[in-house]
Amino acid sequence: MTAAAGTARATTYDQLVEQVLARELGPDPATQRIAVAFTTRQAVRHDGRGTGYRNEVLSLRLAGAVGSCAVEPGTLPDGALDECVGADVGRLLDHPLLPVRVAALDAYLMHVTPHTPDSGARTVQLPPGTSLEKSRARAKAVVELLDLQPGAQVLVVGVVNSLLEGLRSRGLRYVPCDLKGGTTEWGETVAADALAEAERCDALLVSGMTLGNGTFESLRQHALRHRKQLVMFAQTGSAVLPRFLGQGVSAVCAEPYPFFWLDGGPGVLHRYRADGPGTRPGGDR
Structure with a gap:
């Protein structure tokens, strides 16, 4: 499959971030603002199973796209959501918390290249x-x-x-x-x-x-x-x-x-x- 510019492959994670910041994959991330930030917390034990587990996921909404990154339950600081809401993706790609950076990158790429054939x-x-x-x-x-x-x-x-x-x-x-x-x-x-x-x-x-x-x-x-x-x-x-x-x-x-x-x-x-x-x-x- 030959990738178009919008679906160009990256050789490393850091290179992918650099491509986004350089506007090689879509619009300037500094112009793209996160409208909604939320967490989803889950505890589960499936019927018939002897053990269970917990999940917590940070999600950021950019236009019609939602980007997500799982975190260890209870580790996301309370103020993280406030720091994300209204912030531009370019700024969040430099956030001190890795899960915020990942969720912001995911939201941006979901926005510019949704899951389509x-x-x-x-x-x-x-x-x-x-x-x-x-x-x-x-x-x-x-x-x-x-x-x-x-x-x-x-x-x-x-x-x-x-x-x-x-x-x-x-x-x-x-x-x-x-x-x-x-x-x-x-x-x-x-x-x-x-x-x-x-x-x-x-x-x-x-x-x-x-x-x-x-x-x-x-x-x-x-x-x-x-x-x-x-x-x-x-x-x-x-x-x-x-x-x-x-x-x-x-x-x-x-x-x-x-x-x-x-x-x-x-x-x-x-x-x-x-x-x-x-x-x-x-x-x-």
């Missing part, structure tokens, strides 16, 4: 259902982006139990990783240092949350250097991560706000591949 996106409809049913449907759409034979081992960064189920259903082994460590629903140890585990894995399945905690670049570089598949599942930075297709990122399952866990109705995901849609088994059809 012209941008390389292929839409997947999520059916309505319970929280667990929708979680499993989302996981299926993500796992399908991996082109691996049974027995291969996947580094999973950002533990989602439904994703681990989806990998097992395909006969794939995995190494679960999360900065907080702990154990999975099935008592498996969760590693805290993803990069240290990456060497023994054949592919990487990584949450967009790595943008917000500063670990994305090292994983992208590892995948690029070792020519491994890197599939991103992205509520954080859903419009940011497709910019790295072919630069270490092989595929993205982008899920902009509103997220699947907010209600029981139907939902939408957008899948991207570095080599274009429909060219690998198990992909978009």
